[in-house]
Amino acid sequence: MGQRAVKQSGAPALRTADPETDQSSDQALLAAVLAQASGHRFGEIEVPVTIARALERMGYEVPTEVQARSIPPLRTGADLIGQAQTGTGKTAAFGIPIVEKIDPAAGHVQALVLTPTRELCVQVTDEIARIGQFRNVKTVAIYGGSSMDRQISALRRGAQVVVGTPGRVLDLIRRGELHLDRVHTVILDEADRMLDMGFIVDVETILSRCPRQRQTALFSATMPYAILRICDRFMRRDATHIAVRPELQTVESVRQLLYFVAEQDKVRALLELTEAFGFDRLLVFRHTQIGVDRLAATLKRRGQNVAALHGGLSQRERDRTLADFKAGRIQFLVATNVASRGLDITDLPYVLNYDIPEDADTYVHRIGRTGRMGKEGTAITFVGEWDLDAWEAIRAQVKAPIEEGELRLYGTA
Template identity: 50%
Template sequence: MSEARFGELDIHPDIFRAISDLGFMAPTPVQDRAIPILQEGHDLFAQAQTGTGKTAAFAIPILEKVDPSLRHPQALVVVPTRELALQVTREFGALGKYRHAREAAIYGGVPYGTQDRALARGAAIVIGTPGRLLDHIERGTLDLSHLSVVILDEADRLLDMGFAPEVHRLLRHCPAKRQTALFSATLSVQVRDLARRFTHEPLQVAIDPEKANIDSVEQVYVEVLEQDKARALDELLRRFDTDQVLVFRHTKRGVDGLDQRLRKRGHDVAAIHGGMTQRQRERVMQRFRDGELHVLIATNVAARGLHIEDISHVVNYDLPEDADVFTHRAGRTGRAGKTGVAITFVGEWDFDEFDELREKAGVPFRKEALELYSG
């Protein structure tokens, strides 16, 4: 894709200037395909992971569409977590700095005052979590009757986290005549049903970046007894030259248990899972981004939505459930033109499943021997 491609997308000059300031050279695949669809006013159903540039894919057309002089919400972006609300708001601010369209981040766990003031000043773009958005509607501080576009970002996570009733209620407060777009990492039956109910003849886009960048990830597997996995991980963390490491476990209990064991072995480590509050997860993620933590242990669901460029190694402490989960996990490393390493632990009961996973994934694996089993 040539560097001139952003110019070929016919983007508003103010936004194009901001894109140039950010150093973006060319649109990502989801931007290249989704931006024209949204510019033309179509509804959209897009499969795109975190890390694909999907936020800009809907932020750019929204910033073109809204009128900064109007003092009411014209665009709504619904997100599953406070962290994502802040992340999306920052991106709107960066892309829209020459458009001067106000945005407001609306999420729970904080007092209403700052959000009330942001809405009263005339936010054109509202980004928020379902529960707090509904609270503002009921308090009379948020009016969605003038919206022209609604985005459901990470729609599958919204459903996974039990927000379906709130999303349905929110959309009933929006004008029937509007543009609606769903962005989702997966195309589950529930997500398809949501798209069917709330979009009108949507065009579909499917981007799977994890598969696209898996070629830049070296695949390693380690045969290890279940009881020895913590010792094996400790050994590998000390042997490998790692920047930051993301470790996957199936359960919250498993995440917390491994967190404690690695702490005792002297590692800078933290855990993230669905049993934590948004504030707790956000604090951990900020420490990881700031480089205070070497290792982050996460469940699949909690790791969704993470966008961190410097993950050098991913560790499948528990064998992934299927090839898609494996591919998505591995795709957390090897981003932004860098190479990465994905290490998969194969326990004594995992050999058949691992052989099947390796065949379906279609990538070569290198076996790594453990020193703890030598001699």
């Protein structure tokens, strides 16, 4: 599972709303906003008894910042623009309000969640299904590379929440199999990734097929102009804005290390650090697909257990590679930014920026693959001779402490 609240031992003290009215008090909503800072439990948010049971079973207790700040306005029906990374608990932040609003007796699509990738689509579907397990909410995942017939059958059986990638969602709309005329809630999850992957035109087309009187929430790690244009065109002027600052998400749980390494020495440096740290699993970032393939091939020639992950691979290849990495059958996973963002890899201990990130946002995205939800992790960055200006710009924006390491290959360790 991906984004979720912090788990703690013991059963959460959940307070439940009147299951007949399914409503929450203003005081409870205010308590939810304050929960993150005050250390209160998830139970400070009054929820219907069926959702309370689900959250208890899932082990949810303390809201993350994005949950504490998003759930109250979403429950009131407000539009919301949220700037937050993956791994911050976004899915539960919009999943709980969605499940509350669903009419389990109605056999039509009531909520739509758009995601950039199949992996994230599956994660979000599973999370919402678990939140809605005691309300009999029917949640369906729709994405390319999988049987369309099975997805159509699921829709025809009366799906109430549809989670999908833009291309497949639009395809099913055009085939007359997916009807959005009674959708009351639309979520755009990781909108900047959908922009990066060329889905924005599809997203705009899908939004134009939804009722004008709806609730829309958009979550994005960055806010480029094209995303702001979508907000302006398709969301209410009084939408609630929240921003979870990246440095607050990494400073405590991720140890950040810097090594100055010439380009021609990076492979040797990686092998030296492998010996020093004893990497069991390491996610390595490169800018391009060609760079990913070249490094993976070089490491393989050196006898390393390595695989590549990028958008040039088929969905089946990507799924198999990711499953092997999660299971520990692959030691090094070399990946591009687009292929790796949104991956939910539990307890990933190490991340390496083999190529320096383009900017501070990308840096935070990358190192956010480790140290998720408070778990400890280590993020290493190689800075070459041509990277100094770019690195200084990143470092100026990342307020967390960054240690400078030394390498034996330069005779300094």
